Each structure stands twice: as C-alpha cells, then as structure tokens.
Amino acid sequence: MSQRKRLSNTPGSSQGKRPSSSSVAQEEHDDTAFTQPSTSQVQRGMEKLTPAQVDQKTAEVVQYFLVKDQKKIPVRRAELVKHVVKEYRTIYPEIMKRAARTFDQVFGLKMIEIDAKNHMYILINKLEPAEGPPATRSPTNPKMGLLFVILSVVFMKGGVVRENLIWSTLKKLRVDPGEKHEEFGDVKRVVTDEFVRQRYLEYVRIPHTEPVEHEFRWGQRADVEVSKTKILEFMGQLHEQDPQTWTQQHREAHSASGSSQASSSQR
Template sequence: MPKATQKRPSLEVDDGDDDDMEMVLASQSQTMTQAEKAAAQLSPDTLEAKVNEIVQYMLIMEQKKIPVKKLDITKHILKDHRGIFLKAMEYAKTKLLRVYGFELTELGQGPGNKKQCYILLNTMDVNDSDHIDYSSEEPKVGLLMIVLSIVFMSGGVVAESIVWHALKKLGIYPDKSHEVFGDVKKLLTQEFVRQMYLEYNRVVNSDPPAYQFQWGQRALKETTKRKVLEFVTKMYGKDLQIDSWKSQYKEVLRSEGRPVDTMEDD
C-alpha cells in the first residue's frame, strides 16, 4: 500500500454531532455547476492547496481505517470555501487514483447513522486481489476475516454469543485480554465497527439485551462472498471445494448475478 509522504496536518475527526454545522450544510446543497462557479472564484494556488489538504487528510485517515465524514472535510479543511466541496472532491478523487492508486468511495451513512462518509479502496493490485489481504501477517486482519466468515456462514447475521463461542475454540475470550489482540471485545464491537468492517446492533426487543453482528459497508466494498467462502474452505484444510457448502455457494452465485437453479438442494 502506498504511503503518504507529506507532513501530517493538525486535523482531527469530529466524533460529536454538530447540529449547527449540519443545518448549514443542509441549507447549502449544491450542484456541480454551483461548485464549479465557486471554485472559479478562487486562485489556482488556493484551490490546489485545498485539494491537496483533502488528499492528505484522506490518506491519513485511511491508515487508521477511519471513514471520513463530509462534515469533517467542510469543517476542518474547506471552512469558508465549503461551496467548492463537489469540485474539490472531484479533483481529489482524480489525484488519489492517479498518484496513490486509491479509489475515493462514498458509503452514504456510517456507523451510528452519521452522515455521508468516504473511504479509500486500494486499486494498486490488478491481479484480481482484494483490499483485505488474507495472507497478511497482520494478526488483526486474520481475526477480522474469521469474524466475517462466521457472519457469512451464519446467513449474514449472527448472534454475538455465537461469535464468542467460535472464538473461544481459538483461545479468544471477550472478558480476557489477549496477548496479541488485547481487548478483543473492544476490537470487535468498537474498532472494527468504527472502521465499518462490522455492524454491531442490539436485537430488537431483547431482554436482557442481546447483540448481533453483520458485515459493515467497508467489508462489502473491499471483499466478496466468494473470497470469504474460499477462505473458509482453506481453513478446513481438507479436500473441499467452495461448492461443498451448498447454501453459502448459492449465496455467492446470487451475489455475482449468476443462476443457481441448476444446483441441487441440500
């Protein structure tokens, strides 16, 4: 993955809700034409500086896997020039792709029903590889893939209790600090959720409260159901093919827009 070489700016993510700013932004919905007119009023150097700030900010947040809200960009970077937002993002998208190999992707609402946000997807690898590197030595990536696999093999939504039951077989417990992962419960329910790899929601009308996991929007963008099923098949280490998992393989075919009628039922 390419690294940012610029000096890190003193920008912070605004995790709180700024109602006043949201109202201002809502009242200033714009078209690209309006953004182009606003951009034309700036000097080329000023416009370029703002675009470069956006690019650098996105690269820094990508290293942390933190989605960037539109509010973050307008409040911390564009400030009094928020009218150029669409045009500045268009320039930033082009630069991120051509120079750094990242695709700027809008995800819509983020965790906690926050407003539209953006992430970067790696396009540098062209050999049909995914952004999530299953063979990575990074331990958290392996744990994430295991949890995504549990969710997928359970039909797309899985009770938190089932996830912990599976992880306990690997010596990973929600109430014990792990020598590699540290606080695993916090990792799964906060960090991976903030990064939008997982969704963690309370089961409706559950008493006592019970929670469940689903794939987050970043996971849906960065990997495929086929790749996850291939990962599961390799984990078993037997002479299995991905179509050995009948219902899951049907879901893979559906996700790819391919017919499943010819497959035999379980």
C-alpha cells in the same frame, strides 16, 4: 504506499477516537444543512479563487483522507466540509473531483461513497482485483485475520449472528474477549468499537432482550473490500470440503463477485 505511511505523525492522525452521540448528531445536522453547490455556483466560486488556492485546499482534503485511512476510518462529508473545506464549500464538488483524481493517479487509490444517505467515503486500492485488497483477501495482518474469522462466521451463518456465537468461536481460537490479548489488547473493544467504526462490522442491539444482547452483520466497508469467494475457499480448506457443498453461500459469493466485476468494468 510509502506516501501513506509517512503521514502517521501528521496533525489529526489521532482523530480515531469514537465520537460522542452529540457530536455525531451535530455532524448529521451540519450535513443536512449543506446543499451540494450547482455547476453555476461552482463556476462562480472558482472565478473568485486562484489556481494555487484551489490546489492547496485539494491537497488538504487529500491529506485528511489519507490520515483517516491510516486507521480505516470512513470520512463523513459533514466533518470534511466543517473541518477542512470550510469557506471553500461553494467549490466542494470541484475539490472532491480533483482529490479523487489525485488518489487515482498518484496513490493508486479509488475514493468511493459507501453510504449515500450519510455521505461517507473510503479509499480502496484500485490496483488490486475487484475481489478486494490483500489484507482482506488473504489476511497476513493478525488483526485482519481476526476480522476475517468473524466475517467468515457471519457469512456462513446467513449474514446475521448473535454475539455470543462470535465470542465462543474466538475462545476456541484462544482469543478470549474477557481477557487482554498480547496481540490485540482488549479484544471486545477491537471487535465492537474499532471494526464497527471502520465499517467492517455492524453491531446491532437485539430488541426486547434482557440482559441486553447484540448481533453482528457485515459492514459497508466489508461489502466493498472483502471477497466472499475467498471466504468460501478458506472455509473449504478448513473443513476439507468442496466450497460448492455450501450451495446458498456459494451462490451468494459468486453473485457478489459477478456484480462487483460488472460494476468495475462499467467504471
């Protein structure tokens, strides 16, 4: 996608910094204060604007999504309305519909909502099979390879894993979270901050632990993008075993694959 790569120097591409708790709280307040306009409100709003104005605002929303997607950061409705849509909020549904059409027809991308409660959106490559895009289906990017290993451990261990198991697994692969890695830099920051912000992982504090301990779970983006059947195949090759010997994981992987294909065909 050459169109996407050229956006790396676009103003706003440095917005990958982790927001403070106060800014997140403010965004959540902004979102609860935002009411989705009705069809009649959208129609009245459209009558007050020229086609060029609507097209320009749609283009700004598309660019904002693409810049965020460079770093795999989900777009929150609250920040989109506040920083981009602004005074055009009365036609927000129409802008989003046009933006989704642009992603579909121009970029081969699908805009989906991964968090209905907090209204968070991501872009996925709709030209790939339902199991997931190339980076997470057969990881060639080193950072995606690191993520694939972590997701594999979490999946094979039943969906929830204490962080010390993840760190010990990475150490066996000569990736020490306590040392700076030549490829990943600060490994612990990449795993607990970057992958979490991108919604590939959830990093959750375990109650009543002293010293404080955390556990990892699959994130919302991983559920959409990463193929559990591919992870099972990967583990089978690694251990020279038939993937079906892991009966529970095999059942879950094929159940997830079947449901994703069904929803894809319905769309």
